[in-house]
Amino acid sequence: MIKIIFLFLIFAQIYYLSSSANLTEKEKLDKAQKIVDKANAKNKGKWIAKLHDRIAKLEKHSVMLGAKLKVPKKQVSTPEKTNLRRKRSIPASFDVRTGFSSCAGIVGMIQDQSSCGDCWAVSTASALTDRYCISQVKKGNSAPLKTNPSVYFSALELMSCTPGMWGCDGGDPYYAWKYTQTSGLVTGTNYTWNSGCKPYPFPPHGSTEYTAPSCVSSCTSSAWNVAYTQDKKYTKTTGYIQSNVAAIQNEIMANGSVVAAFDVYDDFMYYSSGVYQANFG
Incomplete structure (x- = not known):
């Protein structure tokens, strides 16, 4: 059993997206192009749609947007030394x-959630994967290899097994993190790689609206040769970062990726590059 110390961040998320139901394919594309043109006209080069x-x-x-926040008013656990960490000089x-x-190879791996509203699970598994690699390096160990499937955590298990969540219909990252502490999390790569105990079940760029599989206490990959219970790793503490930019910056520099949810407007769906700032929605 391996214990990992990590922190995470959650913001509120609200949806402002218009529907394209009952439009022809050409009408949908024309509507989207107008949003892109309007966004680029307002952005003035800050970001590109x-x-x-x-x-x-x-x-x-909204099928892509699965954050449904139901964080308890009183935090259940507090990260160790959150407020005591030495302030770092924040670079530009x-x-x-x-x-x-x-x-870098592990952090740079981006998980495609396909047509499933489980961003809350995918982001948590991805951040934990990044932070596990970084924690090993900070301990003086060699960095896990990018090609080693045993260092990638399963978004499928979080999507299917986190209590009180709704799978592809949404969930709260807070409870995904809590699951890693109370129940542990097995390995699982993306759909294309298809390795680990519970690899991701949905293909990239999926056009079908998927439903989360039922939770099972066994590996879904018959090719994986590590038993389900032995494959689990447990986090030691979960909690929040202070809700200010400097605290978030310090945490990222100290320990790596964090999880966040945010308000999504129409123009964000066509983000391409740059530093996003909402213009309309």
Whole structure:
């Protein structure tokens, strides 16, 4: 059993997305192009919007947005030394992939959630994967290899097994993190790689609206040769970062990726590059 110390961050999330139901494919694309043009006219180069055909053709953009926050008013547990960590000098820019260069390959792996509203589970599993690599390096161990499936955590298990959540219909990252502490989390890579105890079940860029599989206490991959209970790793503490920019920056520089949810407007669905700032929705 391996214990990992980590922190996480959650913001509120609200949806402001318009529906494309009952529009023809051309009408959907035309509507999306107008949003892209309007966004780029207002952005003045701060960020670039680009037409994404798959997103434009979705009947409901909300299928991709699964954060349903139900965090308890009183925090159940407090991260160790959250407020005592020495303040760092914050640079003008910081990239976790260069700050922890030996983990760059793992941090740079982006999980495609497909057409399932489990961003709350995918982001938690991905952040934990990053932070596990970084924690090993900070302990003086060699960085896990990018090609080693045993260092990637399963979004499928969080999606299917986190109590009180709704799988592809949404969930709260807070409870996903709590699951890693109380129940542990097995390995699982993305759909394409298809390795680990519970690899992701849905293909990238999926066009079907998927439903989360039922929770099972066994590996879903018959090729994985580690028993389910032996495959689990447990986190030691979970909690929040202080809700200010400096605290978030310090946490990222100290320990790597954090999880956040935010308000999503129409224009964000066509984000391409730059530093996003909402213009309309």
